[in-house]
Amino acid sequence: MHIEVICTGDEVLTGKIVNTNFSYISQKLEDFGLSVQWETTVGDDRGNLLLAFRLAAERADAVIVNGGLGPTVDDLSQEIAARAAGVDLALNEEWLSRMEDYFAKRGRVMPPNNRKQAMLPAGAEVIDNPVGTACGFALNIGRARFFFTPGVPRELRRMLEDQLIPRLLAKSGLQTAIFLKRFHSYGIGESHADALLAGVEALAPDGSVKLGFRAHYPQLETKLTVRGKDMDDIQNKLAPVEQEVRRRLGNFILAEGDQTLERVVLDALGDRHASLSLVETFTSGQIAARLAHLPGAGKIIRRGIVIPDVSDACAVIGLDRAVAADGTGAGELTRETAEAVARAARQQTGATLALAVLIDLDEGTDRIDIGGTICLAIASEHDTASRRSRIVGGRDWVRLGAVEMGLDCLRRYLQGLPVYERIDFEIDRP
């Protein structure tokens, strides 16, 4: 099935807004085994909108139009849809009263220009929008079924998932039961993961499981899209593949589905009634910022301490860096230094656990071959775990990598896994 997307609006066309609605739509369709073949962006311009609709109507089976359903004069989607389909606009009484209710519930009278949002092309199918006043609708233009959706991301997402995808799946003739299983990992690059997982799709019958990836450094998402008659059928097909992915990616899997690394870490701490303190240098508070604002974190995160300078970090807890490090006086950052900092921070703040992430950053102006040596340690009452790694790729790359490494090592520690396993992003010290 040939699917196109048309994004409308001057704000998107002029780049004032980055078009995340499009990437959202396209990814979501991919998750359900559907593909977008062509995307067009035009502004709030009658001529270009009409041309874009007509061109898509000649090529596509289904077209998703995003934006232009608002109450203002530059919202033109209904008007141009009607022209392209050769029909008139007609007032939809039902939607009008829905809107009047919507405003009444909020103690307001509906402004007159909102009436425009209930004017739909004659014969259009209404597509519900339970979270806003923009009325979605579908109608045929040329050989294609057009689906009109609101530009507000929250409204678009709800409508796409609840209303459009079932209609598109039905139209495509694909089995309607579909499921997306996701694994999140840190430390394995996309091509490495692809090689590690070679052949897993074959563990399910007749191509019913499709493997895909989405890399967003430092994390990688591994996706299994499964099709079947119903959810039981899907679970049966998925089970052997899922098990094999878990076996091959092993300890690198940090979360699955809608879970996040920060939530996994907080929940593991909560389960053991543990509190946590953090010491950060060049990560500058970014590790704390990933955890401490989450619901429930107030009782778990005891203290975050940011000290940009590594030597200061040692001094603050009463350590002389060179001595603490390797005894040579050379001051090379070592795991032992990080361990001493973590132990001292735990003791001083009275937390169950402390994580210290110390970084020696290469000097000089920022460029792609700037690297950093990361020494991190986790201290509890009974033991201390630590690792030392070098990451190269510029200041931001090192910093983002160190934030993720700190959180992921904490996850590994809490799950009883080895804190050190070689990752694809680290390089051996020259």
Add this chain to the structure above:
Amino acid sequence: MHIEVICTGDEVLTGKIVNTNFSYISQKLEDFGLSVQWETTVGDDRGNLLLAFRLAAERADAVIVNGGLGPTVDDLSQEIAARAAGVDLALNEEWLSRMEDYFAKRGRVMPPNNRKQAMLPAGAEVIDNPVGTACGFALNIGRARFFFTPGVPRELRRMLEDQLIPRLLAKSGLQTAIFLKRFHSYGIGESHADALLAGVEALAPDGSVKLGFRAHYPQLETKLTVRGKDMDDIQNKLAPVEQEVRRRLGNFILAEGDQTLERVVLDALGDRHASLSLVETFTSGQIAARLAHLPGAGKIIRRGIVIPDVSDACAVIGLDRAVAADGTGAGELTRETAEAVARAARQQTGATLALAVLIDLDEGTDRIDIGGTICLAIASEHDTASRRSRIVGGRDWVRLGAVEMGLDCLRRYLQGLPVYERIDFEIDRP
């Protein structure tokens, strides 16, 4: 002049990558008084690429094509450009030796498949790429001049600014001297700023200055695009408008041009040889994370302290919250509490200044009407400044607003401006 952009590549079409290249191109063109009328995204597919090129060639005067210049088999831009123009591909010896040099300098031999990057449509004009191996080029297809650019953002940006914009300005017949003046502010919404600045454009002759905005909460960017014969002419036209914008936006202007709020704050601290400590609650280290990783911050940022729970924050510095607050025992968060925390943090860390940002967040699950009361204080040896504000709009909205408010109040304090001026994002306590 009718300009179109064609973005190519499966990763963009499937939404794996959000298309920030397009918004970058379009914004940059707008900054120079040029406008994109139409954007098309197609995948690495010969048929769709050819059709997209042909359709744009019928409509546009100039077309920017992004992506598809790499060395792999799915990079098709040169091949399809040649087909669309009805010419053959030919090896560009000069670019080939440039690439061989490029690899030699890095101690590597050029892989054979990179040779493909030097195959250009016959008669194409080479457009230099000083930072990569993808060769930019221009040629006529239909009635339009096509400009082919690499998908790597860094390479695209350099080529667009140095090579394409001068060519597009020349082609458009616009005066080639153009300048973009930018003001960054916090606390004024876009529509308010628009009203405040009504009529400023008229202070320059014959529409040579154009006013625009780009809102990215919590900051707002106010842009003046100026056209003239040369830079002297531009400066003359801009001067009265620039002065008037500064007068009307006043203390809300936090930086201009390429300056950032964090850099302004760090430089002001550096100028007075001052050090800074921070105490954060719900902002969770995000204020520290904006400052502490920047070059030179190591000597300035003494300590960042994150304590999610406000009562803990008081206890840590030896304050009983209820008593410190208002003496009533009710525990309502007050400016006095923040002042006491800032003073104690300054003293305990030995910093010249301390900023404390304490937040009382509404309880309940996150929704649009969740708000927070922010009490912040800045303490020095001699005085203490503070403010209290309430922001509503959900957990993230409150947190982002509080981070910006903390940094901006620090900027105001360091510049001798009032720390409290009412902002558009705050609401009065019910």
